[in-house]
Amino acid sequence: MNIETKDADRNDAPTASNFIRNIIDDDNRSGKWGSRVETRFPPEPNGYLHIGHAKSICLNFGIAQSYGGVCHLRFDDTNPEKESFEYVESIVDAVKWLGFEWTKENEEHLYFASDYYDKLYEFAELLITRGKAYVDSQTAEEIRANRGSATEAGTPSRYRERSVDENLDLFRRMKAGEFKEGEHVLRAKIDMASPNFNMRDPVIYRIRFAHHYRTGDTWCVYPMYDYTHCISDALENITHSLCTLEFEDHRPLYDWILDELASAGIFTRPLPQQIEFSRLNLTYAITSKRKLLQLVTEGHVDGWDDPRMPTIVGVRRRGFTPEGIKLFCERIGITKVDSWIDMSVFEGALRDDLDDKAPRTAAVLDPLKLIIDNYPEGQSDECSAPVHPHHPERGNRTFPLTRELWIERDDFTETPPKGYFRLFPGNKVRLRYGYVIECTGAEKDEHGNVIAVHCNYFPDSRSGTEGANNYKVKGNIHWLSVAHAKPAEVRVYDRLFREPQPDAGGRDFLEALNPDSKRVMNAYLEPGAENAEPEQRFQFERHGYFVADRYDSKPGKPVFNRIVGLRDTWGKPA
Numbered sequence: 140m141n142i143e144t145k146d147a148d149r150n151d152a153p154t155a156s157n158f159i160r161n162i163i164d165d166d167n168r169s170g171k172w173g174s175r176v177e178t179r180f181p182p183e184p185n186g187y188l189h190i191g192h193a194k195s196i197c198l199n200f201g202i203a204q205s206y207g208g209v210c211h212l213r214f215d216d217t218n219p220e221k222e223s224f225e226y227v228e229s230i231v232d233a234v235k236w237l238g239f240e241w242t243k244e245n246e247e248h249l250y251f252a253s254d255y256y257d258k259l260y261e262f263a264e265l266l267i268t269r270g271k272a273y274v275d276s277q278t279a280e281e282i283r284a285n286r287g288s289a290t291e292a293g294t295p296s297r298y299r300e301r302s303v304d305e306n307l308d309l310f311r312r313m314k315a316g317e318f319k320e321g322e323h324v325l326r327a328k329i330d331m332a333s334p335n336f337n338m339r340d341p342v343i344y345r346i347r348f349a350h351h352y353r354t355g356d357t358w359c360v361y362p363m364y365d366y367t368h369c370i371s372d373a374l375e376n377i378t379h380s381l382c383t384l385e386f387e388d389h390r391p392l393y394d395w396i397l398d399e400l401a402s403a404g405i406f407t408r409p410l411p412q413q414i415e416f417s418r419l420n421l422t423y424a425i426t427s428k429r430k431l432l433q434l435v436t437e438g439h440v441d442g443w444d445d446p447r448m449p450t451i452v453g454v455r456r457r458g459f460t461p462e463g464i465k466l467f468c469e470r471i472g473i474t475k476v477d478s479w480i481d482m483s484v485f486e487g488a489l490r491d492d493l494d495d496k497a498p499r500t501a502a503v504l505d506p507l508k509l510i511i512d513n514y515p516e517g518q519s520d521e522c523s524a525p526v527h528p529h530h531p532e533r534g535n536r537t538f539p540l541t542r543e544l545w546i547e548r549d550d551f552t553e554t555p556p557k558g559y560f561r562l563f564p565g566n567k568v569r570l571r572y573g574y575v576i577e578c579t580g581a582e583k584d585e586h587g588n589v590i591a592v593h594c595n596y597f598p599d600s601r602s603g604t605e606g607a608n609n610y611k612v613k614g615n616i617h618w619l620s621v622a623h624a625k626p627a628e629v630r631v632y633d634r635l636f637r638e639p640q641p642d643a644g645g646r647d648f649l650e651a652l653n654p655d656s657k658r659v660m661n662a663y664l665e666p667g668a669e670n671a672e673p674e675q676r677f678q679f680e681r682h683g684y685f686v687a688d689r690y691d692s693k694p695g696k697p698v699f700n701r702i703v704g705l706r707d708t709w710g711k712p713a
């Protein structure tokens with residue numbers, strides 16, 4: 140362990156070592172930044188955050204937290220067409236819900252790249268003046284054609300040697316709106332023969348007559364991502380700029396721009412350091428904003444916050460906890476190797492978090508009536524069970540046993556397959572926390588469907604009494620008193636895709652949609668659970684973890700979502 144934990148806050152932060160922490164430790168030892176650590180999470184507000192972003196959030200905010208630094212929330216909003224306040228709000232909510240904050244010592248570190256438009260523009264003029272940028276008037280096709288190839292250098296634009304004055308004049312007129320979109324662009328003057336395409340005079344400004352959600356129609360030239368990002372980092376005094384591996388080839392450009400501006404006296408050294416890590420790919424999920432948008436707009440799911448979506452709002456609604464998500468991010472760690480993480484790792488972290496937290500209760504999801512013929516009508520037994528089997532201090536719950544009970548439909552069969560230990564005629568099972576019963580037969584409707592199961596109970600077999608030990612049964616089923624059970628809607632969610640890599644190899648991910656990813660059941664709950672507050676979680680014994688739906692559930696009118704089953708059964712025969 141290489142992290143000091145000086146106060147209570149820091150103890151919560153994930154502290155597993157990784158190569159990024161090693162770099163920071165080295166910097167702290169050499170005194171590069173004093174001991175300052177400043178990171179940023181820089182989403183573009185063009186969609187809802189997903190579980191991949193959670194990895195970046197946990198990394199950036201987690202590092203800042205554990206080194207006593209600060210992580211900025213910065214909206215990288217330089218694409219006017221796709222961005223909106225709706226997305227900004229959802230991103231703010233998601234980061235807060237995960238339990239992170241961007242205020243330190245009363246200073247709020249919430250930033251927008253669009254607040255830097257004036258500076259970005261000013262620095263672009265400075266680069267022009269210093270002969271480091273030029274206005275190119277080739278068409279987009281010409282620019283593309285002249286980029287060269289992996290084996291051939293690019294061809295310099297015929298406009299590359301324009302004078303500083305001409306460049307300044309044209310750039311100012313671009314800003315003033317005198318030209319059409321695509322007529323001119325501003326390019327950094329670097330090296331058309333560089334083996335790295337990103338260094339072949341990248342475009343840093345383009346004309347767009349688009350309304351920006353924050354700056355309105357003030358601007359008709361917009362800076363490109365690569366130009367904006369490093370400057371935003373430097374303006375905010377970011378020390379370590381952590382991004383995903385696809386930006387590795389952009390790092391020389393990041394460094395070039397900051398180096399040029401430092402030479403011009405704008406920034407002081409040391410300059411922020413870009414460090415890349417592998418992105419999260421999760422099986423049975425999709426982490427492309429564009430494809431997630433398609434699922435929503437084409438109605439394959441019920442919105443961004445559909446509990447099957449891998450968005451933060453989706454997993455929240457599904458009942459996943461911030462702690463479970465953080466545990467998952469800790470477990471997968473941070474590396475430089477791109478790989479796929481199995482969905483079962485994500486679900487496992489959730490189970491590990493919920494197992495300890497969730498109070499136990501009973502629910503019958505697919506009810507079938509069980510009648511105890513020798514149990515007197517009007518009688519009832521109060522049964523009791525622990526709220527949590529490993530936490531006796533959380534107390535007990537009580538519920539009545541009566542003559543007519545609800546049991547799960549699949550806890551009865553007329554013709555038991557080998558190894559079936561639950562109810563079938565002639566077999567004995569224990570009613571959890573109650574009596575041993577022996578099945579005597581079933582009633583059917585005119586179509587041959589079983590509508591009720593009959594049994595007799597053994598009055599001396601009650602759980603917790605001496606007689607209980609005289610009965611050896613292999614089956615143990617849960618139940619609810621018909622007269623007392625509370626009705627509820629239960630939504631049983633499963634994986635959205637049938638295949639682990641639904642969009643692999645560029646194929647149509649919609650073909651891999653799981654048609655049974657949502658089933659709605661009219662279920663019964665143990666008395667008490669119907670008063671759950673929205674987002675309250677339980678373990679329904681034998682079924683898994685469930686949450687009262689954030690939006691649709693009301694105390695007294697419950698709607699539950701299945702978060703995850705008790706164990707990993709995916710792909711295994713039921």
Ligand code: ATP
Pocket residue numbers: 180181182183184185190191192194195381382383417418419420426428
């Ligand atoms: P876009 O295609 O719109 O650029 P994006 O997923 O890159 O989508 P951003 O809003 O740019 O979205 O991402 C914000 C931050 O989250 C970036 O630093 C990005 O590297 C990181 N990030 C995005 N997806 C993942 C992922 N799957 N795993 C880890 N980090 C991710």
Ligand code: MG
Pocket residue numbers: 183
């Ligand atoms: Mg991005």
